[in-house]
Amino acid sequence: MAEQSDVKPKEKINPIHVVFKALGLFIILNFLFTFLDPSSIGKLSLYNSILPGRSRLPFGENPAESYNLSLYNLNAMLASHEIAGAEKTEEEYRVVLIGDSSVWGTLLKPEETLAGQLNQMNMTCGDQRVVVYNLGYPTISLTKDLMLLDRIKAYEPDLIVWPVTLESFPWDKQLSSPLVANNRTAILELIDKYNLPLDPNDPELVTLSQFDKTIIGQRRNLADILRLQLYGFKWGATGIDQIYPESYEPAQVDFEEDITFHEYEPPTLQEKNLAFEMISAGIQAAGETPVLIINEPILISEGKNSDLRYNFFYPRWAYDQYRELMQEKSLAEGWNYIDLWNLVPAEEFTNSAIHLTPEGESLLATATGQSILERFCTP
C-alpha cells in the first residue's frame, strides 16, 4: 500500500465564503465604530510630526488649489495647527487670537495676517518673547469663537485676543456656523458648563443617528481627515493655504435705503438682542488667562446711502448703539476692551467690510500690539 503523504492538500477557498466573511466583518466593524467618538479620530495627525503645522485653522472651498479644506472635526483641525506642536517654554509669552475671517486672514498670506504681523513686531513681554498664534476661523458667530476658546485653553495661552464685530452677536448667528452646527456635543457641553441661553434642541444643531456613527455614516468625516493629512504635504511644500486671486470684487459701498439689522429696526438695539452671554462665558472659560476683546475695524463707506449705513453689514443706528452697549458692558463687567472700529481707512478693506489689506492689518497689529504691551506686560 502506498504511503500517504503528510502534506495536507491545499484547502480550496470558496469565494462566496470570502464575500460573506468580508461582509460580516464589515458589519461588525461598523457596529463597533459607533461606540467610538467620531471626533476623536481627528487626533491622529501627521501634522507637527512629519508635516509642518498649519499657521491657521483649515478652511477652504477649493482644496485642489488652496491645499486646504473645510471640515467639522475640531480635533483634526486643532491637531493640524502649529500650536498643537509648539511646546511652550518659559521664554514664551503665548498669545492666541480667535475670531472670524478677518482674524483668519481672508486674501492674506499667513505672514500678512494680524497674528503674522504681530509676530513680526518681535515684541517682548518682560523677558518673554511674545509669540502669537492665529486660531481665527472664517464664520461669524460668538458661539463658534467660544467653542474654540474653550478648546485652546489646553495650549496654555498667556493672553487670548478676541476681535469681535456686531455681526457675530445676533442670536440667529450663534448656531448657523457649519462648524458649530456640526459639533453638537461640544455645544451641549458649553450650554451646560456656562449656562448659555441656547436651545439644545435647536434644529440647526446636527444630531447623529446610530447609522451616522458607523463607518459608512462617518465616511465624509473620515475622508475629510484623510484629505487634510494629504493636503498637508502640499501645504508643507508650498506654504499655500488659500487661493489668492489676482482680482476680487471690492466691498460694497453703495446701499439700498435699508436700515434694518437682522430682524431689528430702529430706534433701539436692546442688550437682550445680542449674545453678550457668549463673551462672559468666554472670559469665564479663559479662567486665569486674560482676554483682550477688540471691536474690530469696519469699513466706513462713503457711497450711496452711507448716511444710513456704514457698510453692507451695519446700519449706522444699530452699530452706534452696539458700540455704546459694548462700552457699557465692558466697564460694568471689567472686560479688557478696546474699540478700534474706525482705525482703518476705507481704502484698506478688501472684499468685505471686515477684511483688511496687509497695510490695514499692519495698522491693526500696531494698535493691538500696543494694547498688549500696555495692558498686560507693564511690570
Added chain:
Amino acid sequence: MSLTQILIFAGIALIAGIIHRPRLRLYVLFTASILAVFALQPVLPIRGLDFWLPTATLALVVFSWFATAPRSARSFRQNWSVLSVLAVVILILGATRYIDLNLPLPVSRPPQMVQILIALAALALIGSLIARLPAWVNSVLMAILILFLIVLKSPVIAESASTIFRVFNQQSTELASALDIRWLGFSYVSFRIIHTIRDRQNGKLPDASLIEYVTYVVFFPALTAGPIHRIERFLEDLRNPTPLNLDGLLIAGQRFVIGLFKKFVLADCLALIALNATNALQVHQPGWMWLLLYAYAFQLLFDFSGYTDIAIGIGLLGGIRLPENFNHPYLKPNLTQFWNNWHMSLTQWFRAYFFNPLTRTLRKKGLSIPVIVLTTQVSTMLLIGFWHGVTWNYVLWGLWHGIGLFINNRWSDRTKVWMDTHITTRPQRILAQVSGIVLTFNFVALGWVFFALPDPQTSWHVFLTLFGVTLG
C-alpha cells in the same frame, strides 16, 4: 471610468462569464463593448461630436475588418446580423434625442435622426467599397489612423480641428480648444487595428468573424486604458470559453479588488500630493520637490496598473485573459528591464511593429551596433512619446528614455565581463542590484518631470529646484 461604470462592467462580464453557450456569450460581450464605446465617451462641447466620435470608432473597426478579413467572409449576407445590431444600437442611441430612455449614457444630445440615417447609409457605402478594394486599402486605412492620431495628439492641430468643427456647427470658434476633441480610447483602438492590419499584411492574422473582430478591438474592459492585447489569444478565449467557476471567480475578484484599491485609494490619494503644472512653480525646496515627484511616480504607477488590474479582473470574469501590463517596474535594476515591465503591451507593440523591423533594416545597411542601438532606441522612445502627445515635453521625455536606454545598453555591453568577474559574492550582487534599482527608479522619476508638466520651461524650473539650484 467612474466606479459606477466599472461595477456595471464587472456585472456584465460576470453575466457573460456564467453563460455556457459561446454564441450567446459572444453577443453579450459584443453588445456591451459597443455600448461601452458610447457610454465611456466624455461629453464634448461641440454639438453632436460625443455621438459621432464613438460612431466613427465603430465604423473604423468595421472598415478595418472588411479590409483585413478573407474575401470569402466579407459578404453582407454573412454579416447582416452583426451589422444590424451595430446599426440598431446607433439608431436607439440616436433616438434618445426624441425619447428619454433614461439610459446611463453621457452623450449630451445626439444629432438629428436624418443626419444619423444619412451617415449610416454613407458608412455602409464606404464599407461595401472597402470590401471590394484590393489589399492596398489596408495601407490607406493605416495612414488614416496615423493621421487621426497625429490630429488628436497634437494640441495645435486638435485645436484647429476643433475650430473647423465649430464653424460647421455654427458654434463660437473663440472657445475652440484641443480638449474639445477627446476621442475615448482611440489610442488603444487604433493600435489594435494597426496590429491586425500589419499582421494581415504579413500573413499572420488569424481569421476572425466581424463580431469577434469588433469585440476584440473595442473590448470594454480594455477600451480606455488598455492593455493592447493581441487578437490570437483573444480569439482563443472567445472560441473556447471556460465557464466561470468558483476558483476563476476568486482569481478575477481578487485582481479586480486589488485594481480598485490601487486606483481609487492609492492613486487618488497620491494625486493630492503629486507634482503638477500648478505646484511645480510653487515649490522652492528640493526635499519637497522630490517628495512631489516621487508621489507622481507612484500615482502614475498605481493609477495605470490599477486600471490594468481592473481590466484583467473584468476580462477574467467574462472569460477573457488580457495580458499583463506591469510587473513591478520600479524594482528593476536597469532601464531596459524597466521598459520590459512598464506598459508591457505598448512596448511589445512598438517592438513588434517598429523597433524590430527598423533594427533589421539598419542591420542590412551594415551600420555599426552603437549607431543602430542609438537610432532604434531613440526613435522608438520618441514615437512612444508622440503616442502620449505631440508636445515638446513628450519629445524630451522620449529623448530622455531613448538616450537612457542607449547608455544602459552600451554600459551593460562594456561592463558585463568586469561585472561577472568582480561581482561574485552574494552581498556584492545584492549591493549591485539595489544600486541599480535606486538609480533606475530615480532616472525614471526624473523623466516623469517632462511627462507630468506641460512645457520645458516649467520642467527646467523643477529640475533646478530638485537639485537646489536657484537662478537670479
